Amino acid sequence: MNPIIIIGAGLAGWTTAREFRKLDATTPVVMITADSGDFYAKPTLSNAFAQKKAPDQLVVTTAAKMAETQNVTLLAHTRVLRFDPYVKTVTIDKDGVVSSIDFSSLVLATGAQPIRIPLAGDAEQQVLSVNSLGDFGVFFQALESISIRRICCLRSYENNSIEGNENAASFPAKIVIMGAGLIGCEFANDLVNAGYQVSVIDPSSRPLGALLPEAASEQLRKSLQDLGVQWHFGTTVQAVNQAGESAESALQVTLANGQTISADVVLSAIGLRADTRLAAAAGLACERGIQVDAALQTSAPNVYALGDSAQYASAGNTTLPYVMPIMNAARALAQTLSGNKTEVAFPVMPVAVKTPALPLMIAPPKLGSKGQWMSAEPNVWQFNNEQNLVTGFVLAGAQTSKRAEMVKLLQPAL
Numbered sequence: 273m274n275p276i277i278i279i280g281a282g283l284a285g286w287t288t289a290r291e292f293r294k295l296d297a298t299t300p301v302v303m304i305t306a307d308s309g310d311f312y313a314k315p316t317l318s319n320a321f322a323q324k325k326a327p328d329q330l331v332v333t334t335a336a337k338m339a340e341t342q343n344v345t346l347l348a349h350t351r352v353l354r355f356d357p358y359v360k361t362v363t364i365d366k367d368g369v370v371s372s373i374d375f376s377s378l379v380l381a382t383g384a385q386p387i388r389i390p391l392a393g394d395a396e397q398q399v400l401s402v403n404s405l406g407d408f409g410v411f412f413q414a415l416e417s418i419s420i421r422r423i424c425c426l427r428s429y430e431n432n433s434i435e436g437n438e439n440a441a442s443f444p445a446k447i448v449i450m451g452a453g454l455i456g457c458e459f460a461n462d463l464v465n466a467g468y469q470v471s472v473i474d475p476s477s478r479p480l481g482a483l484l485p486e487a488a489s490e491q492l493r494k495s496l497q498d499l500g501v502q503w504h505f506g507t508t509v510q511a512v513n514q515a516g517e518s519a520e521s522a523l524q525v526t527l528a529n530g531q532t533i534s535a536d537v538v539l540s541a542i543g544l545r546a547d548t549r550l551a552a553a554a555g556l557a558c559e560r561g562i563q564v565d566a567a568l569q570t571s572a573p574n575v576y577a578l579g580d581s582a583q584y585a586s587a588g589n590t591t592l593p594y595v596m597p598i599m600n601a602a603r604a605l606a607q608t609l610s611g612n613k614t615e616v617a618f619p620v621m622p623v624a625v626k627t628p629a630l631p632l633m634i635a636p637p638k639l640g641s642k643g644q645w646m647s648a649e650p651n652v653w654q655f656n657n658e659q660n661l662v663t664g665f666v667l668a669g670a671q672t673s674k675r676a677e678m679v680k681l682l683q684p685a686l
């Protein structure tokens with residue numbers, strides 16, 4: 273019997289394997305991933321610095337242990353080059369050796385890719401993004417090496433041994449974050465808590481502008497500013513250049529408003545785009561993500577998708593790049609893979625924003641909804657649509673404990 277093949281060992285891939293094994297212990301499953309396959313919770317990447325967690329400490333379960341527990345054959349550090357949904361083969365590249373594997377069903381759990389915008393400057397290539405444990409490792413190393421350089425610099429200065437620069441040695445590393453969305457704000461809070469100097473650049477006029485009512489946004493702006501975050505709204509990063517030998521920091525960031533900021537590291541957090549490359553090359557229907565019907569099937573029979581790569585018909589043809597949708601989708605898909613075709617029904621899934629300066633719980637109204645934000649008590653906002661139904665809410669600070677209460681209010685309106 274040909275195996276079920278799962279491409280991707282992120283939360284979507286592993287959760288599908290785990291849910292499937294609860295229903296079927298024996299059907300062969302092959303999981304193929306370009307990374308190590310170690311299991312980690314991606315949300316921990318944006319609150320690891322303040323907890324002084326190194327990349328290795330974020331691994332929850334090693335790939336080998338996961339493969340053994342879930343009884344899957346794991347092909348790690350293996351890239352899928354293409355698949356044929358009708359001949360039912362996947363072509364892989366492992367260490368330069370190309371081969372093919374046949375499948376009975378295929379699950380695409382290929383995630384998303386960070387959006388990169390073209391920037392000017394001779395250090396544009398040094399701009400980092402964090403969307404995987406591997407990316408986090410690169411970011412972590414960059415900050416570690418700056419800290420080490422500065423400690424050496426300070427010691428040299430104190431010993432008068434070389435031309436140490438007191439200023440460079442005693443100031444924390446400077447990080448410029450492009451984007452004041454969910455991931456940008458979470459990293460800003462985490463890095464400032466960990467003692468770094470943080471500047472955030474965003475073309476809008478406030479943080480989380482697309483998701484929050486103005487008053488909540490203002491509270492978040494102030495809470496993070498009080499911790500030391502420097503905001504630059506209404507402008508964008510235009511160029512990233514080497515700052516030169518004598519400069520305190522390695523990079524110079526030029527903004528569209530003409531201002532320049534010195535930085536040791538630039539982190540781009542301007543959004544993610546579903547990774548549809550394999551699916552589109554195989555001729556599957558893709559828009560903002562790989563299009564799937566209510567049973568998570570793509571436009572090809574026996575080929576399914578979920579996670580950050582999918583665009584769900586059950587959610588009004590949108591992508592849902594969060595943890596909770598993956599849990600729901602994986603449970604439904606496991607049923608279908610084990611022979612019981614099941615449609616996914618997404619409940620209300622508020623997103624917790626990990627900004628300890630001002631914790632937030634957000635259930636946004638549908639994009640483009642007409643209506644208005646109202647607030648009857650402090651730190652509670654609800655979005656009333658034109659029929660006066662509550663179709664979204666935001667809770668801040670201690671009021672985030674009202675999540676269940678607000679979800680109930682929302683249910684009948686959806």
Ligand SMILES: Cc1cc2nc3c(=O)[nH]c(=O)nc-3n(C[C@H](O)[C@H](O)[C@H](O)COP(=O)(O)OP(=O)(O)OC[C@H]3O[C@@H](n4cnc5c(N)ncnc54)[C@H](O)[C@@H]3O)c2cc1C
Pocket residue numbers: 279280281282283284285304305306307313314315316317318350351352353381382383384402403404455547550578579580581592593594595596598623624625626
């Ligand atoms: C910093 C950060 C913080 C977050 N915080 C939260 C949060 O607080 N709450 C929340 O709900 N969500 C959060 N999210 C979103 C959430 O983590 C994601 O929705 C989820 O982890 C996506 O899982 P995935 O399996 O779909 O994709 P991924 O984890 O990206 O996995 C994709 C997999 O596909 C593999 N792959 C892709 N192409 C190929 C190929 N051609 N060949 C082989 N393998 C391939 C990759 O190697 C990888 O294993 C956060 C995201 C980030 C980046």
